[in-house]
Amino acid sequence: MNLLSVSGSPHVHSDESTKRIMWRVNIALIPMLLVSIAFFGLNAILVSAVSVACCVLFQWLIERFVMKVPTTIGDGSAVVTGLLLAFNVPATPAMIGIVAIGALVAIGIAKMSFGGLGKNPFNPALVGRVFMLISFPVQMTTWPKIGGLFPMYVQPTTDATTGATPLGLIKEGLKMGKSMDEIMANMPSLWEIFVGHIGGSLGEISAIAVLIGAIYLLCTKVISWHIPVSFIGTAFLMAGILWLACPESNPDPLTAILTGGIMLGACFMATDMVTSPMSRWGQVVFGIGCGLLTIIIRKWGSYPEGVSFAILLMNSVTPLLNRWFTPKRFAK
Amino acid sequence: MKTFAMGGVHPEENKISTQAVIEDMPLPKQMIVLMNQHLGAPATPIVAKGDKVKVGQLIGRAEVPMCANVHSPVSGTVLKIDTCKDPFGVAKPAVYINVEGDEWEESIDRSADIKRTCDLTPAEVVARLKEMGIVGLGGATFPAHIKYSIPQGKKAEYLIINAVECEPYLTSDHRVMLEHAEEVCIGIEQLRKALGVPCAYIGIEANKPDCIARMREVAATFEGIVVEPLKVRYPQGAEKQLINAITGRRVPSGKLPIDVGCVVSNVGTTFAVYEALQKNKPLIENILTVTGKYLPSQHNYKVRIGTTYNDIIKHAIGELPEGTGKVISGGPMMGKAVSNLDAPTVKGASSVLVMDEKESRRAPETNCIRCGKCIGACPMGLEPYLFSAMVRNGRFEDAGQHNILDCIECGCCFFSCPANKPLLDEIRLGKNKYRGILAARKK
Numbered sequence: 001m002n003l004l005s006v007s008g009s010p011h012v013h014s015d016e017s018t019k020r021i022m023w024r025v026n027i028a029l030i031p032m033l034l035v036s037i038a039f040f041g042l043n044a045i046l047v048s049a050v051s052v053a054c055c056v057l058f059q060w061l062i063e064r065f066v067m068k069v070p071t072t073i074g075d076g077s078a079v080v081t082g083l084l085l086a087f088n089v090p091a092t093p094a095m096i097g098i099v100a101i102g103a104l105v106a107i108g109i110a111k112m113s114f115g116g117l118g119k120n121p122f123n124p125a126l127v128g129r130v131f132m133l134i135s136f137p138v139q140m141t142t143w144p145k146i147g148g149l150f151p152m153y154v155q156p157t158t159d160a161t162t163g164a165t166p167l168g169l170i171k172e173g174l175k176m177g178k179s180m181d182e183i184m185a186n187m188p189s190l191w192e193i194f195v196g197h198i199g200g201s202l203g204e205i206s207a208i209a210v211l212i213g214a215i216y217l218l219c220t221k222v223i224s225w226h227i228p229v230s231f232i233g234t235a236f237l238m239a240g241i242l243w244l245a246c247p248e249s250n251p252d253p254l255t256a257i258l259t260g261g262i263m264l265g266a267c268f269m270a271t272d273m274v275t276s277p278m279s280r281w282g283q284v285v286f287g288i289g290c291g292l293l294t295i296i297i298r299k300w301g302s303y304p305e306g307v308s309f310a311i312l313l314m315n316s317v318t319p320l321l322n323r324w325f326t327p328k329r330f331a332k
Numbered sequence: 333m334k335t336f337a338m339g340g341v342h343p344e345e346n347k348i349s350t351q352a353v354i355e356d357m358p359l360p361k362q363m364i365v366l367m368n369q370h371l372g373a374p375a376t377p378i379v380a381k382g383d384k385v386k387v388g389q390l391i392g393r394a395e396v397p398m399c400a401n402v403h404s405p406v407s408g409t410v411l412k413i414d415t416c417k418d419p420f421g422v423a424k425p426a427v428y429i430n431v432e433g434d435e436w437e438e439s440i441d442r443s444a445d446i447k448r449t450c451d452l453t454p455a456e457v458v459a460r461l462k463e464m465g466i467v468g469l470g471g472a473t474f475p476a477h478i479k480y481s482i483p484q485g486k487k488a489e490y491l492i493i494n495a496v497e498c499e500p501y502l503t504s505d506h507r508v509m510l511e512h513a514e515e516v517c518i519g520i521e522q523l524r525k526a527l528g529v530p531c532a533y534i535g536i537e538a539n540k541p542d543c544i545a546r547m548r549e550v551a552a553t554f555e556g557i558v559v560e561p562l563k564v565r566y567p568q569g570a571e572k573q574l575i576n577a578i579t580g581r582r583v584p585s586g587k588l589p590i591d592v593g594c595v596v597s598n599v600g601t602t603f604a605v606y607e608a609l610q611k612n613k614p615l616i617e618n619i620l621t622v623t624g625k626y627l628p629s630q631h632n633y634k635v636r637i638g639t640t641y642n643d644i645i646k647h648a649i650g651e652l653p654e655g656t657g658k659v660i661s662g663g664p665m666m667g668k669a670v671s672n673l674d675a676p677t678v679k680g681a682s683s684v685l686v687m688d689e690k691e692s693r694r695a696p697e698t699n700c701i702r703c704g705k706c707i708g709a710c711p712m713g714l715e716p717y718l719f720s721a722m723v724r725n726g727r728f729e730d731a732g733q734h735n736i737l738d739c740i741e742c743g744c745c746f747f748s749c750p751a752n753k754p755l756l757d758e759i760r761l762g763k764n765k766y767r768g769i770l771a772a773r774k775k
Contacts, residue, residue, distance in 0.1 A: 005657050005692050006420075006669035008757045010743030012343055012500065012691070016705065016750040018698050072698070118699035118751070278704035278717070329713040330338060331572065331585040331738055 018117070021273075022076035024222050028213035029083045029268070035209040036202040040091035040144055044202055047095050052082030054103035062112045077117045081106055084125035087203025087264060088308070089132065094139045101135075102128035122315045123275045126308045133308070141168070143200060165200045166193065166259040170251055171304040180248055184255075193258045203264045214267035223271040226283040227290075231266035232257055234291025242299060250299070261307035262294060269307070275315040282318075282325035289314045333538060335563035336573040337582070339711035341744045343566055343665060345539060349503045349623040349630035354511055356634050357620075357647060359431050363406050363638040364416050365391065367425040369678035370467040371474050372398030374425050383410045388437040388614050391427050394462070400475045400679075401465035402427075403614035405636035407435040419641060419661050419675040420668055426676075429638075440613045446514050447610040450522050457526040457609060464608035465615045465679075470494055470569070470598035471662065473680040476605070479595060480526055489593035491524050491532040492578055493602060495547070496562065496569035498537060499663025502683050504619040505599045507632045509536075509543040512603050513550040519606035521554055527595055531556045533578050534599070539564045566665060567742035571596050573711055585738050600682070615679055622648040624686030626655075637681075641673040644684055657692025660685040665743045695752045706745035706755060712738045716745035716755045723762040732766040739763060 036044040059078040063071045085106055089095045106128030114120045133140045143165055166187055173183035187193075194207050203210070217223045239256035250256075257263070270276060270290050277286050290310045297306025368374035375392030385391060385404040392402030408431045416426035436442060452460060462477035482488055497505040509516060524532045534551070536544050538561050551557040562568055562577055572583045574596060581592040589596050597605075600619060607613040615637070622631040622644060631648050641659065645652060652659070660667040661681055670684075706716035714735060722731040736759060745755040 004659055004669070004671065004673075005689075006671045007658075007692075007694065008754070008760060009662075009667060009669075009741070010665045010747050010756065011658060011660055011667065011669065011687065012664040012747065013695065013752065014341065014343070014748050016748060017695070017752070018701055018750045021701070021703065021750055075698070116699060118701045273701050273703040276702075278702055278707055278715075326715060327707050327710070327713045328338070329585075329735060329738065330576075330711060331582055331587075 018077075019075045021222050022080055024217065024220050025080045025268070026076055026083065028216045028222075029080070029087070029203075031209040031212045032087060032203045032206065032264075033083065035206040036087070036091060039205055040202065043091040043093060043096075043144065046093075047089060047091050047099055047202065048083060048086040050096050051086035051099045051103055052079055054100045055079070055082035055085065055107050058104055058107040059112065062108060063116070067112070067116075072117065075117065078107060081111065081124045081128075084203070084268060085128045088125060088129040088201050088261070089140065090143045090200075091202050092139070092142055092144055094142070098132055098136050098139055102132040105131040118274055120274060121318070122312055123269055123272050126269055126312050126315075130308050130312065133303075143168075165204070165304070166255065167298065167304040174249055180250065184251070187255070190254060190258065193255065200260070203268075204259075204261050207258045207263045210263040210267055217267070217271070223267070224280070224283065226280050227271045227276060227287040228266045230284045230287025231270055231290045231294075232262060234288045235262055235266075235294055236291075238292060238295040242295070256295070256298075260298075260305045265294075265307035265311055266290070270311050270314070275318055277318050277321040277325060279322070279325045279327050282321040285325065286314050286318065286321055289317070333561055333563040334577050335565050336568060336576045336711060338713055339709050339744060340565040340567065340573075341709050341747055342564060343500050343747060345564075346500045346625065347503055347506070347539070348501070348625070349621050349632060350506050352503070352507070352630050352632045354507050354619060354632045354634050357636070357639060357644065359406060359434060359636065360639050360643040361431055362411070363404075363408075363429040363431060363636070364640065364676040365402060365405065365427045365429065365638040366416060366418060366676060366678055367392045367402055367427070369402065369473065369637070369680065370400040371472055372396070372400070375399055375402045377413050377425065377427055379410050379413070379427060381410055381412055384408070385410060385429060386435050386437050388440050388616060390614075394465075394475075397478065398475065400467050400477075401463065401614070403465055403616050404429060405616040405638045406431045408432040417672050417675055418678070419670040419672055421671045441611040446518070448518055450518075450609055452522070452609060454526040454528065457522060460609055461605065464613070466601065466604050466608050467615065467679050468598055469600040469604065469618060469680060469682070470571075471666065471680055471682070473678070476597075476601065479597070480523065482527070482590060482595075486590050487593060488527040488529050488590065488595050490575075490579055490595070491520070491527055491529050492574060492594055492596045493520055493532060493534040493599055494569055494571070494574055494596055495534050495536045495543065495599035496574060497540070498564075498566045498569040499665055499667070501623050501685050502621050502663045503623070504621045504632055504682050506540055506543055508600055508603050508619055509540075510546055512606075513546050515606040515610075516599060516602050517547075517550050517554050517557055518610065519602035519604075520557055522609050523595075523597060523602065523605060524556055529595075531558055534559045535562050535568070535574050535578055536560070537562050537564045537568060567711055567740070567744065570711065570740050570742055572740065585735065618677075618679065618681065620644070620677065620681060621683040621685075623683065624688075625691075626653055626688045627686055628653075635677060637679055638676045640676050641670060641684060644677070645673065648684075652686065653688075655689050656686055657689035658687040660687065665747065666741065694754070697753055698751045700751050700753060703750060705748045705750065709744035709748040711742060711744060712740060714738055716759060717753075719762055720753055720755050720758045723758040723765075728762055728765040728769060731762040732769065736762050736766055
C-alpha cells in the first residue's frame with residue numbers, strides 16, 4: 001500500500017502566486033509600452049528591451065554566482081523592474097547604454113543586496129532611476145520630440161529633435177519670468193496630455209495608457225484603490241490650493257496631475273506591494289505623503305518633477321506605517 | 333444578506349456529494365470505541381473483558397464534569413480494554429467489541445415515527461443530554477450538557493443553529509437538513525425551551541437554496557425558529573463569525589459565546605438531541621460524507637461511531653484509488669490529515685475526504701512579498717505575516733502581545749498566501765509556545 005502524506009490544515013490553496021501577480025503587472029504595463037513605441041519608435045523598443053534584458057540577466061547572475069540559490073527570474077519580478085525602469089527614462093539612443101547601468105543599480109543594489117524580491121525597502125526601479133538622474137543629469141533630461149504616430153516611418157528617429165516636458169516648460173518658463181498664461185499658450189491641450197501627445201519618459205506620455213493598466217490591476221485585485229486615489233487626490237488638492245492662491249505662477253491642478261510621473265508613479269510605483277504599507281489606512285497615509293511631497297518638490301525643489309523622490313521617501317517610512325496602522329482586531 | 337465583519341475567503345466549493353442520499357453503513361466485524369471522543373477527560377470504562385453489551389448500553393462513564401458518556405454502538409462481546417491509536421496516531425484508551433448480531437437496548441425507541449411532543453423540564457433536558465453522551469458535532473465536540481447549563485449570572489438571549497457548512501466538500505449537514513428537517517426542528521425547539529430564549533436562528537449559506545427552502549417550510553410549523561440565509565463566505569461556520577453574522581455581536585478575546593448571550597449548536601447536534609430526547613437514543617451514530625474529486629462515487633453514510641476508516645473506505649469505494657495522497661477527516665480547510673486508517677471514527681467525525689497526490693502537495697515556499705493578503709483574509713483582524721516572522725525568530729512573547737491566541741486556525745491566511753508560506757503551521761507553533769510561556773508564568 002502506498003504511504004499517505006500528512007500535513008497541517010488547510011489542505012487546499014487559492015491559485016494565487018507571486019508569479020501570477022508579477023505577470024499581471026507586466027500585462028498591465030503593455031498599453032504603456034505600445035503607446036511609447038507608437039510615439040518614440042525604435043528607441044522605445046531598444047531602451048525597454050535593454051532594460052528588461054539587463055534586469056533579468058543581472059538577477060540571474062547574482063542568484064547563480066553570488067547568492068548561489070535557485071534562480072527566481074521566472075517569477076517575472078525582474079521583468080517588472082526592467083519595464084518600469086525603462087518607462088522612467090527618455091527614449092533616446094544615449095539612454096540605451098545608460099539604462100543598463102540603471103538596471104545594475106536597481107537589481108544589484110536596490111533588490112538583490114537586501115535578499116531579493118520581498119526584502120527590499122525601496123522600489124528598485126526608482127532607485128535605478130534616481131541613480132541615473134543624479135549621475136547622468138543631461139541625458140536623463142534630454143527629451144525626444146514626438147513626431148506624430150509611428151515616427152519610425154514618419155520621420156527617422158535619429159532626426160528627432162529634443163523637446164521639453166510640460167513640467168520642464170513650466171519650471172523653465174517661470175524661471176525666465178514668463179507668466180503662467182504665456183507658458184500655457186505653448187503647452188499641449190489637456191486632451192493631448194490625457195491621451196498622450198506630450199514629451200517625457202516612456203511611461204509618462206499617456207495618462208490613458210496608465211489608467212487602462214491600473215484598471216486591469218484593480219480588477220484582478222493586484223492593487224487596491226487606496227494608494228492611487230490618495231496619491232493623486234492629494235496632489236490634485238495641493239496643486240489646486242496653490243493654483244487658487246496664485247494662478248500666476250502655478251499650473252492648474254488637472255495639468256499638474258496629468259503631466260509628469262504622477263499617474264505612472266501612483267498606479268505602478270507607489271503600489272509596489274513590497275515597499276508600501278500593508279493595512280488600508282497605512283496605504284492611505286502613504287498615498288497622501290507621496291502626493292504632498294511630489295507637489296512640494298515640484299514647487300520648491302530644484303527638479304521639475306518630484307514623484308520618484310516622494311515615493312522613495314515614503315518607502316522609508318513604510319515600516320513605521322505598518323507598525324502604526326495595524327488592522328482592527330475582531331475581538332477586543 | 334448577512335455575513336461576518338471582516339476577512340474570509342471563498343474556496344472552491346466542491347460540494348459534489350450533495351445528491352447522495354444518506355445510506356446505512358453495514359456493521360463491521362469489530363468495533364473500537366475510544367473513551368475520549370470529546371473535549372475534556374476520557375470516560376472511564378465500566379465494562380470488562382468478556383462482558384456482553386447491547387447497542388446503546390453505557391460502556392464509558394463521565395466521572396468529571398468536563399467529560400461525556402460513551403455508549404456501545406453495537407451488540408456483542410467485549411474483547412479487551414486497551415489503548416488504540418486514533419486517526420492521527422495518538423494512543424487513547426479504548427474498548428474493543430466483537431460484533432454479534434444487532435440487539436438494541438429496550439429503552440430505545442427504534443420506530444420511524446416522528447415524536448413531536450416532549451414533557452421534559454429544562455433541567456431534565458440537560459440531564460438527558462448528559463446521560464446520552466451528546467457532544468457538539470461541529471468539530472470541537474464540546475459536551476452538550478455543559479453548554480446548556482448556563483452559568484450563574486449569565487443569560488442566554490440567542491440560540492444559534494450552525495447549518496452553515498462552509499467547509500468545501502462536506503455535505504453531511506446538508507443531507508441531514510433535507511432528510512430530517514422535522515426532527516432537527518423538534519430538537520431545536522427543545523433546546524430553545526431549555527434555554528428559555530424566545531427565538532432560535534438557523535444560519536444557512538446561500539449556496540444551499542434547497543436546505544433554506546426545506547428548513548423554512550418546516551420551521552413555519554414551529555414557534556420561534558427563524559431561518560437566516562447567509563452570504564457564502566468561509567469561515568462563516570466558525571462560532572465567533574456565525575454569532576457576528578447573525579447578531580452583530582462579537583465574542584471578546586478569550587471569552588465564550590455565552591458571554592455575549594449566545595449559545596451555538598451544530599445542526600447535526602440538534603438531530604442527535606432529537607434522538608436523545610424523543611427516542612431515548614444515545615449518540616452512537618453520525619452522518620459522514622465520503623468524498624473526493626478522484627473517487628468513483630460520492631456518498632453520505634449513517635455510520636456507527638467506532639467503525640474504522642478502513643472499513644468505511646472498503647464499503648464505500650472498495651480500495652483507495654491509485655495515487656491517493658491524503659485522507660482527511662473533516663473539510664479541506666480545517667480537517668486533519670489521517671495517518672492511521674486502522675483507527676476508528678469518533679463522535680465529531682464528519683467526513684472522509686480523499687485527495688490525490690497532486691492536490692496533497694504544497695507548492696514551494698517563496699519570499700513574503702508583503703502583499704497583505706493574509707491580513708485581508710484574517711477573520712480575526714490579525715497580522716499572520718508578522719506571526720510568521722516572529723515565530724521563525726523565536727519571539728513567542730511578541731507574538732502573544734500581538735494577540736496570536738485570538739487565532740481560530742481557520743487557515744484563510746495560508747490559503748490566500750501567494751508565497752505559499754506555511755503561515756498556519758507557524759501560528760500553531762507560536763500559540764503552543766506562548767501558552768507554555770503563560771503556563772510557566774502562572775507557576
